[in-house]
Amino acid sequence: MFYRKLFLMLASFLLVFAFSFTAYAENVIKLGSSISFTGAKSRTGKLYVDSYKFAVNKVNEMGGVNVNGKNYKFELVFYDDKSKPTESARLVEKLITVDKVNFLLGPYSSGITIPNSIVARRYRIPMIEAGGASSKIFNKGNEYIFGMLPRAGDYFRSTLEFLTKQKPKPEKVAILYADDKFDVSVGEGAKAAAEEMGFDLVLYEKYSQGASDFTSAITKAKEAGAEATLVAGHTEEALNFVQQSKELDFSPNLLGLTVGPSEADFRKALGKDANYIYGVASWSTEMNFEGYLFENTQTFVKKFTDKFGYDPDYHNAAGIAAIGVYKDAIERAGSLDPQKVRDAIAKTSGLKTIYGPVDFMDNGQIIGSSVVLQILDGKVRQVYPASGYDAVYPMPGWDER
C-alpha cells in the first residue's frame, strides 16, 4: 500500500517536472488572448485569430525574439470569450494567473476590450489590442493598454474632408450610429467634424445595436434630402441599411459605412449593389508600406491571401502589427519583465509595419488616420487620399449598377 502511494507520488512529480522542463527547454514567450471564436463577434474575431497566428509563425520562422542574445519563440494561448465581455474579462484573469502568459493581445470590439484592459491593468501586464478604438478604452488613465486602431471619433473625418473637395460641395449630411461604445464615439466625432466643416446636419440619430429595420430612418433622411449619409454600425446592420435604401429607392450622392465595405462577406452578400458604396479604414490593401515582419504591404497581402483564401482587411493588418510591436519592444527592453516591456512599447517610434509606421499617443492609442475606400467593380479601392483610383461621385442610382 505504502509503495503504491509512493510510486504514485513519484510519478506525479515526474509528470509535473516533465511538463515544466518542456516549457523551460524551449524558450517561449506566451501571448494570451481571450477572443470571440463563437457568438456575435466571431466573424471579425476570426480575422484577428488568423492574423495573430500568421504573424507569430512568421516571427518564429525568422528565428523568434532576441532577448539579450537568447532566442525565444512566440506561443499563442487562446480562449473563446463567446463574444461576452464578462466572460472575456474572466478568461484574461485565467490567462494571467493559470496559464502565466507573459503578455496579452486584445479581443475584438471596444465593448469587450474595456473590461479586458482593466484586468490587464490590475495585474500590470501590458496588452496590445487591435480590435477596439473607442475613446473609453484610453481615457481611463490605463498605462497597460495600447491600441492599434485610430481614434474612433476620427473615422469619418477623412470622408467629410473628401466631401468638401467635391464640386458642388454637398450641404446636407445624415449621420446614423449604433448605440455601442465604439459607434457612439464614431457618431459623436463625425457630428463634431461635420459641424466644423460647415455641413448641415439634417439627421443625427442613434439606433439600437442589431436593429434590422431602418425604414423610418431612411424615410427621414430621404425626406430631408440628405446628400451624404454616414452609417456607423456593424456588418449586419450595414447590409440591412443598403438593402432597405435600395427598396425605398434612397440613393444619396454618397453612402459611407464604417464596417462592411472592407469585408469580403459584405460584397458577396450584396453583389453588384455593393458597388460605389464608400467605406473608411485605417488601412487598405492598396497601401504600400515597408514592413518589418513582411517586406512590404503588397507581399504581405499576397502571402496572406494565398494562405487563408480571403483578402486581408484593416483588422488583419492591425493584428499583424500588434505582434510586430511586441517583438520590437521586447527586443529593445532586453527583458521579459512586464513593466520594462510596457515602457518599451510606449517608446515605440516609427516602427515600420505593413500597417504603416507605428507611434503611440500618451494614452496608448496609435497615431493614425483613416482613408476613404470605395467599392469599384466588386473590389475595395482607396479613393482618398489619392491612390490612383478615381472616386465615383455622386454614386449612380440603384438601377444603374
Next chain:
Amino acid sequence: MLTQILINGILKGGLYALMAMGMSLIWGVMNIINIAHGSFIMLGAYTTYWFFTLYGIDPFVSILLSMVLIFFLGFFIQKFIINFVIGASLFITLLLAFGIEILINNLALLFWTADVKSVQVSYGGANIEILGAVIPTVRLFAFLLAIAVSIILFIIMNKTWLGRAIRSTAQDLDAARLNGVNVGKIYSITFGIGTAVAAAAGTLWAVIFPISPTMGGHLTLKSFVVTIIGGLGTMMGPLVGGLSLGIVESLGTNWFGSTFENLISFTILVLVLIFKPNGILGKKE
C-alpha cells in the same frame, strides 16, 4: 411622409403576424411557450437561402419546400422529445424549448458559420409608387403571402376535421380523447404546423433582411410580444397584434428615433398586459 411611415409599418406588421402565428398556435393548443420559435424561423430562412443559391429556386416557390421540410422537423421534435414532458410544469417545457434553441443555433453556427448571408433576388430593388410613397415589391409580396398563409391556416382550423381535432384537444383533452382523437399525433401535427409557419416567415425574412444563425433570439421575442398583444386562442390575434406592433413601431421610431424600437415594443406589451391582460382579441376566461 406619414403615408410612407404607415406603409412601412403595415408591411412590417404582416411579417410580424406570420412570425407570431406559429408560436400562438403551439402556445394555444399545447400550452408550450416555444422559446425555440426563432430558431425555426432561422432554419426556414437558411433552407430558402440554400434552395436559392444551390438550385436557383425562387424564394416564393421554395417557401413550400421549406415549409414541408420544417414541418417534418417540428413533427419529429414534438413526437420524440417534447411529447415526453407535455404534462409537466411550464418551467420544464420552457427549459426544454430553451435547450432545443441552443442546440439548433449552435449546430447552425457550426455548419453555416457566423457569416451574414443574404438572398439576392433579381427583383429585390423593384418598387411601386403610390401617393408619393414607395412600396418595395418584395415587402408587398411578403405581406400578401403572410395574409394568404393566415387565411389558409384559418380555413384549416375552422373548416377541416384536423382543425376541429386540434381545437378540441386545446379545449378539453379528455373529451377529445373520448371522441377518438389521437392526442399525441395531434400535438405533433400542431407543432409541425407551427414550425412550418415559422419557416414561411423565415423565408420571407430572408428575402427582405440578411440572415445569420443568431437571428432567431430577437425574433422569438418579437413573436412573443405580438402573441401577447394580439391575444391567445384566436386565429386573428397574431394578425391584429402584428399589424398593431408594426404600425406603432414605425410611428414610434419616426418620432423618437430608432434606438427606441425595442422600448416601444415592450411598452406596448406592458400597456396591453395592464389594460387588456388577455390581449386585444383575447376572450375573458
